Amino acid sequence: MAEYAVELRDVTKVFGDVVAVDHVSMAVRPGEFFAMLGPSGCGKTTSLRMIAGFERPTSGEIYIDGKPMGNTPPFRRNVNTVFQSYALFPHLTVEQNISFGLEMKGVPRDEIKRRVREVLELVRLPQMANRYPRQMSGGQQQRVALARALVNRPKVLLLDEPLGALDAKLRKEMQIELKNLQREVGITFIFVTHDQEEALTMSDRIAVFSKGRVLQIGTPLEIYERPANRFVADFIGETNFLDGVVKEVNGEMAVIEVNGRRFVGRAGEGVRPGVRASLSVRPEKLQLLDQPSGSPNCYEVTVSSIAYVGSDTRVIVRLGDQMIDVWEQNSISTLDPNYFFGPGEQAWLSFPPENGLILVD
Amino acid sequence: MSTDTPIVLLGEREAVRPRVREAAQRPTLGRFVLTLIALFTFAFLYVPIVVLVLFSFNSARTGAVWQGFTLQWYERLFNNPRILDAALNSLIVALVSTAASVVIGTLMAMAMERYRFRFQSVWDGLLYMPVIIPEIVMGISLLLFFAAIRLERGLITLIISHVAFCMPFVYLTMRARLADFDRSLEEAAQDLGADEWTTFRRITLPLLMPGIVSSALLAFTLSLDDFVISFFVTGVGSQTLPVYIWGQIRRGITPEINAISTVMLILSFVLVSLSHALQQRTSAR
Structure with missing residues (x-):
């Protein structure tokens, strides 16, 4: 054969x-x-x-x-x-x-x-x-x-x-x-x-x-x-794109600057310092916290809207002028509305570097 | 009246029904005029034909007076060798020209449907043009053509001419059929190991068959009924039935003429109905 x-x-x-x-x-x-x-x-x-x-x-x-x-x-x-x-x-x-x-x-x-x-x-x-x-x-x-x-x-x-x-x-x-x-x-x-x-x-x-x-x-x-x-990241599943410029590349990881904020993520193919690229993070790989985490990718955001869909809660947050989707799994059973973030509240958006991907087109 | 029927509903029905009936029955001048026009239209279309059919059973030799029922004109018809010869000529011409125009028309339609080439719409137009060319023009042009190539007028010239005016009808019918044809069926057959010829024989042809049969019936009827073109291209001893009838009429209309016409009418009616029924049945699928 x-x-x-x-x-x-x-x-x-x-x-x-x-x-x-x-x-x-x-x-x-x-x-x-x-x-x-x-x-x-x-x-x-x-x-x-x-x-x-x-x-x-x-x-x-x-x-x-x-x-x-x-x-x-x-x-x-x-x-x-x-x-x-x-x-x-x-x-x-x-x-x-x-x-x-x-x-x-x-x-x-x-x-x-x-x-x-x-x-x-x-x-x-x-x-x-x-x-x-x-x-x-x-x-x-x-x-x-x-x-x-x-x-x-x-x-x-x-x-x-x-x-x-x-x-x-x-x-x-x-x-x-x-x-x-x-x-x-x-x-x-x-x-x-x-x-x-x-x-x-x-x-x-x-x-x-x-x-x-x-x-x-x-x-x-x-x-x-x-x-x-x-294209692949966009076509398969849902993802957030933050467009910016690559600042550093260290082996598998790279740093990208998006509107003055720096994020660390995995370097995709063709990522070199100085090229335009997008940081891609899937909504389920993001976290919303009450206080800052130790991650290098942690910024304060404003909750814009929130939708409870049963298995998860879909939150849209604003980082500067960028809207970002965050899906939080509802792993705790509760009827307490205060458990969820509400529109207008401040929160900390965080994700570990290995959850982010820095991609060129 | 059963008690569990809601009374309200019954009351509604009774209130509505008479009003509807009233609207349908009220005679108005407009309605009267419309009915009259409709009746005139049907009379105009069918009274002459009915008269023709009736008089084919009239025992009177001449005139428009009914004298009694007879089948003698039909009897004479079937014992008149000249009429039978003409009928045989008509049948030969119709059968051969139908067969030829169905094969040519279908293949032409397939070629035009499946391939793309230069000036395609021009070729397409040229193929169905004979449908709209006046018959007398076509008759004269064919006559001149046969004279030019020194082809003696007879069954051959009749058949060639009939193919020329029947083929476009077949072509048009088959184009419409092929436009609905799902090419992936042929691809499926080839995918399953059938070569081009097997695909045509086992898949394409059976699926096109209703269209082919219905266009054949149409072509047959057209050929059988044609007078104008046949009149120009027919020769001595190769007269078709309509041409023979025309020749007889010059000596006055006889009940035999009525009888032949009735036979032709019934034959055409049956053929066209068959063609129509086939079209209906397959489009309902």
């Missing part, structure tokens, strides 16, 4: 004068659940379509199971796709839909029967073989689309926003189900989504796309805790 299930080497795709995919390189390991995440128009779907063979790279090369794909048409690639719209054949029953791929490979009749039955069990639709797609709900159609692809036992399964058309509740269920299914069948999944939460919950690794480029590839933990740049 090749080292990588799918590899993109310096792949570029140009449509007319639009660069949809711009020198993208990434490698997906066998058995991995790999997400391509980004806003719409970032090149993630085009990349997926190039792996499937529906589009050809303008330059660069795609390898599937170690073999360069070149101009190999989709019907000769050992990958299968679950389409965003499911693309179930409306004139065929569920069974005929699922059998289609096996028939094309010339699998014997009785083996087709058996494998269709097995895969329908796998996606928990055993009674649906003779239905037509239009007689099924969106969630059921989604499973049929999955079954139709999985029954071929491809090296790689490509999923183009497969949960996009489902309502929020069904989506959550399918996220877990899809993840379990992937573990069960052991097939490499490459999953396109614009939903960062979906990517974080389901994937082993994530490639964050923006404007045709891959900005970062890493585990959900790495992407969230150590975003490579401002």
